[in-house]
Amino acid sequence: MNKWGIVDIENKQLAMANTTVKLILMAFLFCAASVAARRARLYPTGSSAGTGGICKSLVVTQGYACQEHTVTTKDGYILGLQRIPASRSGQSAYKPPVLLQHGLMMDAVTWLMNPPAESLAFILADAGYDVWLSNSRGTNSSLQHTSLSPSDPAYWEWSWDELVAYDMPAVLQHVRSLTGQNMHYVGHSLGTLIALAAFSHKELVNMLRSAVLLSPIAYMNQVPSPLARSAAQIFLAEDIYWLGLHQLNPKGDAVNKLLKDICNIPGNDCSNLMSGFTGQNCCLNSSRSDVFLDHEPQSTATKNMIHLAQMIRTGTIAKFDYGNQDDNMNHYGQPTPPVYNMTSIPNDLPLYLSYGGKDLLADPADVKVLLGCFKDHDGDKLVIQYREDYAHADFVFGINADQVIYEPVMAFFRLH
Numbered sequence: 001m002n003k004w005g006i007v008d009i010e011n012k013q014l015a016m017a018n019t020t021v022k023l024i025l026m027a028f029l030f031c032a033a034s035v036a037a038r039r040a041r042l043y044p045t046g047s048s049a050g051t052g053g054i055c056k057s058l059v060v061t062q063g064y065a066c067q068e069h070t071v072t073t074k075d076g077y078i079l080g081l082q083r084i085p086a087s088r089s090g091q092s093a094y095k096p097p098v099l100l101q102h103g104l105m106m107d108a109v110t111w112l113m114n115p116p117a118e119s120l121a122f123i124l125a126d127a128g129y130d131v132w133l134s135n136s137r138g139t140n141s142s143l144q145h146t147s148l149s150p151s152d153p154a155y156w157e158w159s160w161d162e163l164v165a166y167d168m169p170a171v172l173q174h175v176r177s178l179t180g181q182n183m184h185y186v187g188h189s190l191g192t193l194i195a196l197a198a199f200s201h202k203e204l205v206n207m208l209r210s211a212v213l214l215s216p217i218a219y220m221n222q223v224p225s226p227l228a229r230s231a232a233q234i235f236l237a238e239d240i241y242w243l244g245l246h247q248l249n250p251k252g253d254a255v256n257k258l259l260k261d262i263c264n265i266p267g268n269d270c271s272n273l274m275s276g277f278t279g280q281n282c283c284l285n286s287s288r289s290d291v292f293l294d295h296e297p298q299s300t301a302t303k304n305m306i307h308l309a310q311m312i313r314t315g316t317i318a319k320f321d322y323g324n325q326d327d328n329m330n331h332y333g334q335p336t337p338p339v340y341n342m343t344s345i346p347n348d349l350p351l352y353l354s355y356g357g358k359d360l361l362a363d364p365a366d367v368k369v370l371l372g373c374f375k376d377h378d379g380d381k382l383v384i385q386y387r388e389d390y391a392h393a394d395f396v397f398g399i400n401a402d403q404v405i406y407e408p409v410m411a412f413f414r415l416h
Contacts, residue, residue, distance in 0.1 A: 054066075054107075059112065064084050067082065068082060069083060076147055078144035079135060083133070084124075085131075096130065097183040098129045098130070098186060099132045099183050100121060100186050101194070102191055104300060105298055105300050107139035108141065111396065118398075123410075130181075138150070157246065158303060159320045160197075161320050168204065184208070184413050185208055185212065187213055189215050189361065201340070209350070212351075212412065218317055219369040219370055221366065222315075224360050237309050248301065278361060279360035281398070283394050283399050284393060319338050319339075350416040351383070353383070354385040355386060355390075356388070358390060360392065361392045387404065
């Protein structure tokens, strides 16, 4: 039995269903890691190559004022935040702060990718809100640490548990301290999971006015994404970790070549790789693909991917499973990982959840399980929005999201 509790994996029929794909994916991640390590050496301060940071490259260029902030977590990660304190006209924010939290393998560029009239960060700023953009550990703006380098395997020893326990509290407390106000929270994808987990412990809610969860991720047992489910079923992330890759970086020239190799395997349809993970997005602006590829996708910890794979296989929302009772006892004082209980989320916390019928990650069936946990929520504090045509990326990149998603969200903010 290894550290993650995987016993005699050669005998697992699902785990060995496609050995060729597995080996190619391992090689793909090895090459990605070497590119990432080189990037970390070249750009140790955490700025994207040649951009000078998110403010300079994507906000100021659109005519908005922007501030770069940093905050240090209790476990030593130095996170970058961006603040848009005024509208494009120059009028200072006169409405409460809004914190935007991106999803997996993304950063705050998520909220700035489209033109100002279609990007949530700019829309909020022009509506008078004090906009704050969070960047999770390991992303380009948050690569620094008080004692570790991204080239150190120990830097990547975390999962989304640490985003709940350290990153989110540090960021919320920073915004609260500087503004003196409680804030609205908007999360997408993984940004919803860490929020729900924190709220289930009744943590941080005293600093919030409301929370908006776009493509909410909680229960993942019914995820229909063939790529995500296959990776979980063959224990790919676990194998990658044990081969010494603690950092997962999906970019680089070598990766592009290996992706082509993967896609040439009979039975693998890679005509639209994003759709294979997210679902068929209805409303993306294809002319912005170069902007996306300049900044995304970004690194995460292999351990983080293991944690998400555990959720897909078990259908639970629990802390990281170390695979055997002794290790779990050492970490948690109990033989199994503690569960994040969604029914413990305060019933009076204003929540807005928006999900899509085509989403392969926040699958409607899984979202309905989550919604079942809110059956006792205060009726005037819970708004549910369903978009039949939307997939995972449409909520942040859709060209019509300003009308069908963001306008209702701001109406919700006005109520709270």
